[in-house]
Amino acid sequence: MTRAALLLLADGRFPAGGHAHSGGAEAAVRAGLITDAASLEEFCRGRLHTSGLVAASLAAAAALGVDPGDLDAAADARTPSPALRAAARRLGRQLLRAARATWPCAGLDLLARRFPKGAHQPVVLGAVAQAAGLEPLDAAYCAAYESVGGPATATVRLLGLDPFDATGVLARLAPATDRVADRAVRAAREALDTGVDALPAASAPLLEISAEVHAARTGRLFAT
Amino acid sequence: MAGVTAGGGTAGVRAHARIEARPDGRGSTVLPVLAGEGPLALRRTRGTAGEARVTVVGAMSGPLGGDRFLLEADVAADARLGVGSAAATLALPGQGKDPARQETRLRVAAGAALRWEPEPLISVRGSDLELLTRAEVAEGGRLLLREELVLGRHAEPPGTLTSRLTLRVGGRLVLDQELACGPGAPGGWDGPAVLAGHRAVGQILLVDPAFAVRPPPSRLLGQAASLVALPGPAALITALAPDALRLRRLLEEALRATAGPAGDAEGG
Numbered sequence: 001m002t003r004a005a006l007l008l009l010a011d012g013r014f015p016a017g018g019h020a021h022s023g024g025a026e027a028a029v030r031a032g033l034i035t036d037a038a039s040l041e042e043f044c045r046g047r048l049h050t051s052g053l054v055a056a057s058l059a060a061a062a063a064l065g066v067d068p069g070d071l072d073a074a075a076d077a078r079t080p081s082p083a084l085r086a087a088a089r090r091l092g093r094q095l096l097r098a099a100r101a102t103w104p105c106a107g108l109d110l111l112a113r114r115f116p117k118g119a120h121q122p123v124v125l126g127a128v129a130q131a132a133g134l135e136p137l138d139a140a141y142c143a144a145y146e147s148v149g150g151p152a153t154a155t156v157r158l159l160g161l162d163p164f165d166a167t168g169v170l171a172r173l174a175p176a177t178d179r180v181a182d183r184a185v186r187a188a189r190e191a192l193d194t195g196v197d198a199l200p201a202a203s204a205p206l207l208e209i210s211a212e213v214h215a216a217r218t219g220r221l222f223a224t
Numbered sequence: 225m226a227g228v229t230a231g232g233g234t235a236g237v238r239a240h241a242r243i244e245a246r247p248d249g250r251g252s253t254v255l256p257v258l259a260g261e262g263p264l265a266l267r268r269t270r271g272t273a274g275e276a277r278v279t280v281v282g283a284m285s286g287p288l289g290g291d292r293f294l295l296e297a298d299v300a301a302d303a304r305l306g307v308g309s310a311a312a313t314l315a316l317p318g319q320g321k322d323p324a325r326q327e328t329r330l331r332v333a334a335g336a337a338l339r340w341e342p343e344p345l346i347s348v349r350g351s352d353l354e355l356l357t358r359a360e361v362a363e364g365g366r367l368l369l370r371e372e373l374v375l376g377r378h379a380e381p382p383g384t385l386t387s388r389l390t391l392r393v394g395g396r397l398v399l400d401q402e403l404a405c406g407p408g409a410p411g412g413w414d415g416p417a418v419l420a421g422h423r424a425v426g427q428i429l430l431v432d433p434a435f436a437v438r439p440p441p442s443r444l445l446g447q448a449a450s451l452v453a454l455p456g457p458a459a460l461i462t463a464l465a466p467d468a469l470r471l472r473r474l475l476e477e478a479l480r481a482t483a484g485p486a487g488d489a490e491g492g
Contacts, residue, residue: 024417031447033416046412049404076455077390077400080462082442085455176411196397201388202410203401204418205425205462209450212442 005132008102009125010142012153017094021087022154022222023047023147027210029158030217037165040155044148044173048180050204052147054078055122056184057199059139061191062126068111068119074196075120081208083215085120087224093118099128107131140184144177154222236290236322239264243307245276245336246300252276253303264293275304280342282311289318289352293326299336299365306339312374312468313343315383317350323384327356332431334364344372344424344468347406351383361431363394370475372426374468375405375419382423384408391458393431398456422448422464424471428479431458443481449474451482 008014025043028034034043058071079085096118100108108131111119118124122143129139152166183200190198211224241264244257253276260266263286271277280295287293299305315324332338340359347353361367371389375382384406391399403425405413412418419425439453449463461478465471 028416031416033420039416042412042415043417044412045410046415046417049410049412050418073397073455074400077397080399080401080452080454080460081450082452197390197400201390201400201402203403205403205464206420206448207417208452209444209448209462209464212450212452213444213447215442216444 002133003138006134006138006142009129009132009134010145012149014098016098017091018146018150020222021091021150021224022158023150024207024210024214024224025151025154026158026220026222027214029155031210034155034159037161037169040152040161040166041169041172044151044169045176046204047151047207048144048148048173048176050202051207052144053180053184053200053202055143055147056140056180057187057191058120058122059126059129059143060136060184060188061196061199062123063129063134063136063139064126064188064192065130066188066191066196068114068123068127070196071123071126072115072119074199075123078201078203079120081211084208084211084224088120088122089118091121092124095121095124095128099124099131103128103131105131136188137181137185140181140188141177144180144184148173148177158221236288236292236318236320236324237262237286238292240294241266241280241296243278243297243305244300245298245303245305247302253305263287263291264295271306275306275337277306277308280307280309282309282313286314286316287324287326287353288316289324290320290322291318291324295326295328297329297338297340298331299333299338301333302335303333304337307341309342311343313345315345315347315351315353315385317348317352317383323352323354325354325356328358330357330359330367330369332359332361332365332367334362337366338368340367340369342370344374344471346374346377346468347382347385349376349380349383351385352408353383353385355385355387357387357389359391359429361391361393364433365431366433367429367431369429370426372424372468372471372475373403374471375423382406389427389429391429391431391454393456393458396456398454398458399429399460419464422466424465424468426463426465426471426475428461428475429458430460430482433457435459440482443478445474445478445481449478451478
C-alpha cells in the first residue's frame, strides 16, 4: 500500500463529517477564552496533550490490532461527557461509512456489524488506517493532527482569525505533535501486551465541562 | 511498618494504612482492621447510625518527594464506612528528584457503601506528586468519592501534580482519567482547554445501583461545573474554581442538585 493514503485520510476534505465539529473551540470562543492566535495556540496545545494524546493512542492501538471492543470501552471511560461520547460515536459511524466506500474490505464490514451504533472515532480511525495499509504511527499522527487541526480551522470561521495565523499555530505545534504521536505508539504497543489500561487517560476538565455547556446551547455553529 | 528508604541519593518514607469494614449483624459496622502508620495515622471517630467513620490524621507533613504512601479500604457486603481527613494534605518538595506517590485503593462489595471525602490536596511550589486512586465497586455497591486539588498555597505557583482516577463497577471499567498540571506537566495545562487559570479543580464520583435504571441527566452549574452520567451506574461532578473554598461550595451545590438516588442513599 501507499503512504499517500495518509494524506487522503488526514485531509479535511475527506468526507467523514469532521467539518461540523470545532473540538471545543466554539465553546471556548463564546466563553471569551480564545480571542486570538496566542490563546488558540494554548487551547490547541492543551487539547493535543490531553484528548489528542488519548485519541492518538486509541487509533495506534486499533491499527496494531488491539481488540476494538476493549478500545471502545477504554474510550468511553476516558470520556466522561455524554455529549462527547455521543459525538465520538457519530463521527466514528461517519468515518466508517466513508472509509468502507474508499477502502472496501472485510475488516471494516466486520467493524460496522460489531458496532451498529458506531464505535469511538479514534478506534475506527485506527482500523481504517490499517485497512488503507498504513502504520500505527500514521494513525497516531492522523488523530493527533486532527485534535488541533479541527479547532484551528473552526476558529478561523468563528473569530474571523487570519488563516495564516491559524496555520502558523499548527506549524508551531508540529514538534509537540511528533512527540504525542511517538508516545501514543509506545503506549499502544504496551496495550497490545498488557491491556488497554496501559493507554494514556489525560483529561481536560474544561473541555469536558464546556462540551456539556455547548450541547445545551441553541444557535451553535458547530456540533461540538 | 513505616520505614525510611534510601537509594540513588534520595530518601523517602513508605507508609501503608488499611481499613476493613464489615457489618456486625446488628445494623452497625465494625472495623476489624484499622491500621495506620507514620504519616497515615487513622482514628475511629463518631459515626452515624449504621456507618462507621474514620479520620486520617496527618501525623507528619507530607508527602515529600520520594515518599510512597498507600491507603487501602475494603468495605464488606452491607457495611457502611465514611472516611475523611483532619486537615488538608500538603504535597511538599523533597530532597531528591523522585516524585512522591500516594496511592489509594478502595473496594466496595455488593450492598456496601463508602464515602471517601478527604480534605483538599495542596500542591506546594517545588513539589512533585503522583496520585493514583483506584476504586472497585461490586455490582450493587455504592460509593461517593471526593477529590479536591489546589494548585499552590495562597498566590503561590503550584508544584507538579498528576492525579489518575479509575473506577470499575462489577469489574467493568467506567472511568479512567488523569489530570496533569504544574511546571512538569505537558504544555497547555493552564490554558483555555484544561484549567484556564483556575487554581482549584475537584470531582465527586458517585456510584449508585439506581443510576443503572435511571442515569442522571447532565446538569450544569454555571460555566465551570457539570454533573454527567458515566457509562455505567455512576455519575461524575467536575468543578473548577479560583480557590479551595469556592471549589467546595461548588461541589456541594452540585451534589445537592443531584438530589437523586445518591442523595437518598446518604440519608438511608
